Amino acid sequence: MNIRAGTELMLWAIINHGHLTNLDFVGETKVLLRMQISEKKSILVGGGVVLALVLVFAFLSGRQNLTSGQSAGMYRINAMFNKIDGLVEGNEVRLGGINVGTVTEQTLDKNYRAIIGMNIDSGVKLPSDTSAAIQTDSLFGSKFVNLEPGGEEKFLTPGAMITFTQDALIVSDLLDMIIAQGEKKVKEAALTKQKLKAIEKTTTTKGTN
Numbered sequence: 001m002n003i004r005a006g007t008e009l010m011l012w013a014i015i016n017h018g019h020l021t022n023l024d025f026v027g028e029t030k031v032l033l034r035m036q037i038s039e040k041k042s043i044l045v046g047g048g049v050v051l052a053l054v055l056v057f058a059f060l061s062g063r064q065n066l067t068s069g070q071s072a073g074m075y076r077i078n079a080m081f082n083k084i085d086g087l088v089e090g091n092e093v094r095l096g097g098i099n100v101g102t103v104t105e106q107t108l109d110k111n112y113r114a115i116i117g118m119n120i121d122s123g124v125k126l127p128s129d130t131s132a133a134i135q136t137d138s139l140f141g142s143k144f145v146n147l148e149p150g151g152e153e154k155f156l157t158p159g160a161m162i163t164f165t166q167d168a169l170i171v172s173d174l175l176d177m178i179i180a181q182g183e184k185k186v187k188e189a190a191l192t193k194q195k196l197k198a199i200e201k202t203t204t205t206k207g208t209n
Helices: 003-017 022-068 171-208
Strands: 074-081 092-095 098-108 114-121 131-136 143-148
Touching: 092 114
Parallel strands: 092 143
Antiparallel strands: 074 114, 092 098, 098 114, 131 143
16 A cells, blocks of 8 residues: 555545544554655665666676776787786787787687787777787886787788787896897907907018018
8 A cells, every 4th residue: 555545545534434533543644654654665775776786787797898808999809929928917018119908818728828818999900910029118127018010901800819929038038148148249259359369460470571
């Protein structure tokens, strides 16, 4: 029974019985007040349930977008590497030194190669022969993916895979490479010095003769 029905019942009693005692009036008033409070509670509970459903739906939709790697104004591409040591989700994807995307996912394929997912700004069109390399800001800085566009007229489409890649360099490997290059320079300098001394000795001997 709603408030309107209760009011109509009370009017019916007055019309048919001619009067209501004070006790009857108070009782009916209490009933109507309880009904009004109950109806308001029902409205509030119903509104709360609807709001909760809307929030849950929004949360699930956002989670689905994150899972699929898609974001507004972005498109998803992948890149295949042998190793991606130090690269983590959230690292930047750069083109010409400018941030154009983000690393969103890291997985292994059936051959145990590292596959990374990247969200790229939809305004950046990448040729189909674009290459990707994992680089470091400095010797101990954070890593990022550097994209190098090719010369193809066709562009990568959402979900495409970049296979022209350069793996991440581990710090120890980088140090070994720097040391090796330094040692090579030292050897080249020593060899050049020996050649100069030999030429100088030959010149001196000819001059004496």
